[in-house]
Amino acid sequence: MTSPAGPAEPAGLRERKKARTRREIQRHALRLFRDEGYAATTVERIAAAAEVAPSTVFRYFPTKEDLVALDDYHGLGEAVAAGFARQPPELSALGALRAALRDAFAALSPADRAARNERDVLIVAVPELWAANLGMVQDGLRAVGALVAERSGRTADDPAVRALCAAVLGVALGVLLDAARDPGLDPAEELDAALGRLEEGVAL
Amino acid sequence: MTSPAGPAEPAGLRERKKARTRREIQRHALRLFRDEGYAATTVERIAAAAEVAPSTVFRYFPTKEDLVALDDYHGLGEAVAAGFARQPPELSALGALRAALRDAFAALSPADRAARNERDVLIVAVPELWAANLGMVQDGLRAVGALVAERSGRTADDPAVRALCAAVLGVALGVLLDAARDPGLDPAEELDAALGRLEEGVAL
DNA sequence: TCTTATTTGAGAGCCTACTCCCATAATCGG
DNA sequence: CCGATTATGGGAGTAGGCTCTCAAATAAGA
Numbered sequence: 001m002t003s004p005a006g007p008a009e010p011a012g013l014r015e016r017k018k019a020r021t022r023r024e025i026q027r028h029a030l031r032l033f034r035d036e037g038y039a040a041t042t043v044e045r046i047a048a049a050a051e052v053a054p055s056t057v058f059r060y061f062p063t064k065e066d067l068v069a070l071d072d073y074h075g076l077g078e079a080v081a082a083g084f085a086r087q088p089p090e091l092s093a094l095g096a097l098r099a100a101l102r103d104a105f106a107a108l109s110p111a112d113r114a115a116r117n118e119r120d121v122l123i124v125a126v127p128e129l130w131a132a133n134l135g136m137v138q139d140g141l142r143a144v145g146a147l148v149a150e151r152s153g154r155t156a157d158d159p160a161v162r163a164l165c166a167a168v169l170g171v172a173l174g175v176l177l178d179a180a181r182d183p184g185l186d187p188a189e190e191l192d193a194a195l196g197r198l199e200e201g202v203a204l
Numbered sequence: 205m206t207s208p209a210g211p212a213e214p215a216g217l218r219e220r221k222k223a224r225t226r227r228e229i230q231r232h233a234l235r236l237f238r239d240e241g242y243a244a245t246t247v248e249r250i251a252a253a254a255e256v257a258p259s260t261v262f263r264y265f266p267t268k269e270d271l272v273a274l275d276d277y278h279g280l281g282e283a284v285a286a287g288f289a290r291q292p293p294e295l296s297a298l299g300a301l302r303a304a305l306r307d308a309f310a311a312l313s314p315a316d317r318a319a320r321n322e323r324d325v326l327i328v329a330v331p332e333l334w335a336a337n338l339g340m341v342q343d344g345l346r347a348v349g350a351l352v353a354e355r356s357g358r359t360a361d362d363p364a365v366r367a368l369c370a371a372v373l374g375v376a377l378g379v380l381l382d383a384a385r386d387p388g389l390d391p392a393e394e395l396d397a398a399l400g401r402l403e404e405g406v407a408l
Numbered sequence: 409t410c411t412t413a414t415t416t417g418a419g420a421g422c423c424t425a426c427t428c429c430c431a432t433a434a435t436c437g438g
Numbered sequence: 439c440c441g442a443t444t445a446t447g448g449g450a451g452t453a454g455g456c457t458c459t460c461a462a463a464t465a466a467g468a
Contacts (some may be wrong), residue, residue: 221445225445225446259446259447263446
């Protein structure tokens with residue numbers, strides 16, 4: 001139920017235990033990062049919290065930064081892409097993007113959404129993590145650019161397309177930074193609202 | 205001539221030598237970072253290139269990341285703020301911001317502009333540096349928000365103001381990322397063009 | 409149940425950022 | 439020119455991320 005698209009829980013006890021160990025390590029790591037800071041949390045400490053040997057941590061996660069890598073980003077990305085293509089043509093590119101994002105978030109289970117939000121917020125709030133994920137951000141930006149380009153009959157490197165995508169990226173970043181300071185905010189809602197503001201025009 | 209606002213070259217030979225050493229270290233560090241990558245460049249290597257002892261490097265720059273910190277960011281920030289206030293009221297907030305940025309860049313000497321561009325590009329291109337400067341980016345965002353808020357008679361935490369600023373930040377980031385891949389681009393010009401596109405509206 | 413494959417723990421070890429200290433050398437003020 | 443100040447080099451030392459190896463524990467399959 002949690003991940004309808006997931007490849008059906010592996011049968012072997014070995015596999016299940018492995019997955020469980022992995023999850024436990026990551027869970028404690030994220031908790032410690034949030035509570036005590038990223039730099040201040042040593043891998044040794046994480047290992048102790050998860051009750052495994054330090055070397056085991058490195059077996060599962062090649063680097064400390066990988067402890068926070070999201071394995072299902074493409075899942076959301078594809079949902080957005082599919083939703084984007086489904087939007088009625090009378091919507092502007094920005095409008096369609098906004099709607100696709102809203103739908104993709106709405107399709108997540110509350111638990112998945114909460115987990116994703118927490119991780120996204122962690123990533124923007126912790127410089128080292130943001131750095132480790134910058135490449136992924138760029139990939140996302142490129143992917144969105146390709147979508148918008150196709151819909152609007154322009155090329156992906158059209159300056160207008162890039163400006164739009166960059167603006168959306170900035171807005172998303174801003175929303176996450178806000179959410180990092182105020183945990184009461186729901187990034188999905190805030191993003192939708194902020195993109196709505198962009199749609200109305202940026203004139204002030 | 206290079207920095208008209210600079211506090212007049214210090215007289216003592218000691219001071220001058222100190223400043224020179226500092227510049228040399230930073231110059232070699234930036235060059236090595238660019239040519240061989242940030243992580244791959246050890247402080248020892250930088251020290252060797254600058255012909256100083258490793259401990260001397262740390263004396264001038266507490267951390268490796270500080271090697272790329274810009275000491276004159278506030279200089280540009282203040283220029284932008286002053287220029288912003290000087291824009292005619294018939295301009296939109298975004299238009300005024302764009303004009304202020306254009307003016308501030310135009311006021312720099314070609315050498316200063318080139319140096320700044322190289323550093324800015326380095327910062328966005330190297331994750332560790334981007335991480336180290338994220339805080340500064342946020343500060344800049346807040347400062348711009350305050351300016352826009354005052355001009356438009358809104359509060360700094362008005363969602364519309366924040367959306368605008370976030371969009372501008374995203375555009376600036378996009379421009380720098382572009383410039384990182386294509387050294388032939390002038391970030392200042394590209395930024396002006398991209399903001400122009402934003403002004404025209406983001407509808408596609 | 410017995411053999412085989414895999415995972416884990418434990419520990420030694422490397423590398424590099426970063427700190428501290430002190431002797432030496434250079435500069436400054438008189 | 440001489441003493442006081444200050445910068446530098448060199449080296450010893452710490453911490454933590456990360457690698458590698460090997461033996462013990464555990465699950466898989468026959």
